[in-house]
Amino acid sequence: MKKEDNFSEWYNEIVELANLTDKRYPIKGMNVWTPYGWKIMLHIDSYIRKEFDATGHDEVCFPLLIPETEFQKEKDHIKGFDTEVYWVTQAGANPLDIRLLLRPTSETAMYPIFALWVRSHTDLPLKTYQIVNTFRYETKMTRAFIRVREIHFFESHTCHVDEADAQRQVEENFAILEKVMKPLCLPYLLLKRTDWDKFPGAYYTVGIDTNLPDGRSLQLGSIHHYRENFSRPFDIKYEDLQGDLKYVHQTTFGMSERLVGAIVGVHGDDKGLVLPPEVAPYQIVIVPILAKGIVEEVTLQAREVKDELATAGLRIKLDDRDVRPGSKFYDWEIKGVPLRLEIGSRDIKQGVVTYARRDSGEKGTVKRTDLVRKVTDILRSISDDLNEKANKNLADSIETIENLDTLPNKIVRFGWCGSEDCGHEFENRTELKLLGTPYVKESFRGDCIICGADTDTAAYAAKAM
RNA sequence: GGGGCUGUGGGGUAACUUGGCUAUCCUUGUAGCUUCGGGAGCUAUAGAUUCCGGUUCAAAUCCGGGCAGCCCCA
Structure with a gap:
């Protein structure tokens, strides 16, 4: 979708x-x-x-x-x-x-x-x-x-x-x-x-x-x-x-x-939810990659990793359901778990854990000995990146307009003289909701978009959800 | 406030027009075996006609009402 x-x-x-x-x-x-x-x-x-x-x-x-x-x-x-x-x-x-x-x-x-x-x-x-x-x-x-x-x-x-x-x-x-x-x-x-x-x-x-x-x-x-x-x-x-x-x-x-x-x-994105680590029910999900002959070893490692991260205060889920790993990947992506860890025979041999970030899709490995520190860093980075991305997104979704000829599909910013008449007329003509004026005064100089009077006040309007 | 439409397993649906055989298919759930680095396969199994009333030999199907939901207009 x-x-x-x-x-x-x-x-x-x-x-x-x-x-x-x-x-x-x-x-x-x-x-x-x-x-x-x-x-x-x-x-x-x-x-x-x-x-x-x-x-x-x-x-x-x-x-x-x-x-x-x-x-x-x-x-x-x-x-x-x-x-x-x-x-x-x-x-x-x-x-x-x-x-x-x-x-x-x-x-x-x-x-x-x-x-x-x-x-x-x-x-x-x-x-x-x-x-x-x-x-x-x-x-x-x-x-x-x-x-x-x-x-x-x-x-x-x-x-x-x-x-x-x-x-x-x-x-x-x-x-x-x-x-x-x-x-x-x-x-x-x-x-x-x-x-x-x-x-x-x-x-x-x-x-x-x-x-x-x-x-x-x-x-x-x-x-x-x-x-x-x-x-x-x-x-x-x-x-x-x-x-x-x-x-x-x-x-x-x-x-x-x-x-x-x-x-x-x-x-959220096309794959599902993307939860900020601070509110995610599970911040990390561990998916063990099992194969014939190494089931015990991988399971043991996965449990150790889980205990280690849980002890460090992280909210963690070990997904030991008997379904294919790929199926688990999709499930937890829909649910927006910020960080996925994979542990398989390859990782164990190399002394690492494979990770995949939900927000960016980035995959990599972290040393098993460095696990808690690295995972904590990655979660903090996810939170920072989500904040930054959302901030940029909001800034990009606001457009200052000078007339009502073509309205962008955005939150619009425009000059408003402050009168109720002009406010109502704006709402009637645009079918947007007048959200109000910035609580912290913005520097603005222009004309009221309705009556043309000189004004130093910008108002915001949008289609309201 | 006015009008229109819909209701079938947990989810999505077929059959409804023109009443009739064991209510279709996909998905999901459960059990087992084989699997496992991006949605596995096989086998077995569970699960539904919204509720109340009417018409009829016979109702998911037609009629009336209730409940719930959706859409449009004001």
């Missing part, structure tokens, strides 16, 4: 063949996490936990069900979500007096409790996060990891004494994001969403977008500054040094299982 020719079909086929997910669960958009896919997700979660714990966030876990009365407190928020929430209207045989909804995100579950937790300025900043499943009734076509109705979701929620401290949190989130994305080898753009596209209830929203091979953008997450938009309706107040009651300023940061979809889409 060719990735470039038909990305959509390629994607569906690869997640199926690599056994990342089981789509046969009989509810649309609710798929089963297979052991292999779930291991990848858990590795991603572990990087998220590591970075948020390191910056003083505490992991919490709030209930799945939210009373309708809490959900309705913030007006924009409910307007943004009410067409896509699942409702629980009955318990046993009895209709509920107050309907309950399955969280589409947890603001309205957490903030009534935050109001109880926060009493004084000494309680701030309150920095929490949780990794839970959320539910959104998607009406568009669903797609494994990318558009699902039950979403494996990360969300941080913080409360601060004032807008400046909340802004500091937003900046910290960008630093965290950079650290989390490095091992996933995913490049991204930070684009401040337009006012009409920001998160329901937010003061502003920064979208985290990456690119897919067919010129589409894929949103990987978002970082929001809420100001007092939620603390007022949820009455989250603290007493400051002067004894005055003040509303907290809040931020959130959300990401989801889409990160798995992005890894598939960004790194």
Whole structure:
């Protein structure tokens, strides 16, 4: 299956063949996490936990069900979500007096409790996060990891004494994001969403977008500054040094299982998945090359190599299935294992192990005595190369345009005066989604692509996945 | 919200128009033997007509409904 020719079909086929997910669960958009896919997700979660714990966030876990009365407190928020929430209207045989909804995100579950937790300025900043499943009734076509109705979701929620401290949190989130994305080898753009596209209830929203091979953008997450938009309706107040009651300023940061979809889409090739070593369930697979008379010897060597690498902390699989080596090669290539080691009589005679890199296809040998050091080097090199390749790929997929005559099949960058009218007209005429303007200001000088007004602001747009 | 289409072993399918014999083929699973440096061969074996109801001597096939999925339009 060719990735470039038909990305959509390629994607569906690869997640199926690599056994990342089981789509046969009989509810649309609710798929089963297979052991292999779930291991990848858990590795991603572990990087998220590591970075948020390191910056003083505490992991919490709030209930799945939210009373309708809490959900309705913030007006924009409910307007943004009410067409896509699942409702629980009955318990046993009895209709509920107050309907309950399955969280589409947890603001309205957490903030009534935050109001109880926060009493004084000494309680701030309150920095929490949780990794839970959320539910959104998607009406568009669903797609494994990318558009699902039950979403494996990360969300941080913080409360601060004032807008400046909340802004500091937003900046910290960008630093965290950079650290989390490095091992996933995913490049991204930070684009401040337009006012009409920001998160329901937010003061502003920064979208985290990456690119897919067919010129589409894929949103990987978002970082929001809420100001007092939620603390007022949820009455989250603290007493400051002067004894005055003040509303907290809040931020959130959300990401989801889409990160798995992005890894598939960004790194995969015609042979299947290509997993970054840091998230791969198995970083190395050993394929013993058996032959009559040397079965014991090769098997023994393979086990020794396995133990040695496992002791060094590497995740390793010894494939001792009774099938031909070639068949194993194809299997593990589809599954994206970063490095394959082969051990046969030839290798044993020469005191080496043969390796093959999944990302580049490069093959070679390493000395048996040097094994751990060399293998570690190769894995690091694979990670570096994947990062570099993906970065270049994102840079190449952005094109600055001066008019709408011929639109490239890419993420486009263009002058925008910032007015809502021009923004809407751009979207209507191009059928692209206006993703927003760079969070970190880029130097730009040009004309608004719609009204022609002089502007120093570049906007980005793309077909959104 | 409106309209159209589909449902056959784990996956992909044939038979459906015009009802009829043991439901086809590929793949996968299991067991054994021979194999093993890029998808092995042979043998044996397992596995399906979405659910409920109707028509009929007879239903995968025709009719009604449920459930699930896909597509198009708004």
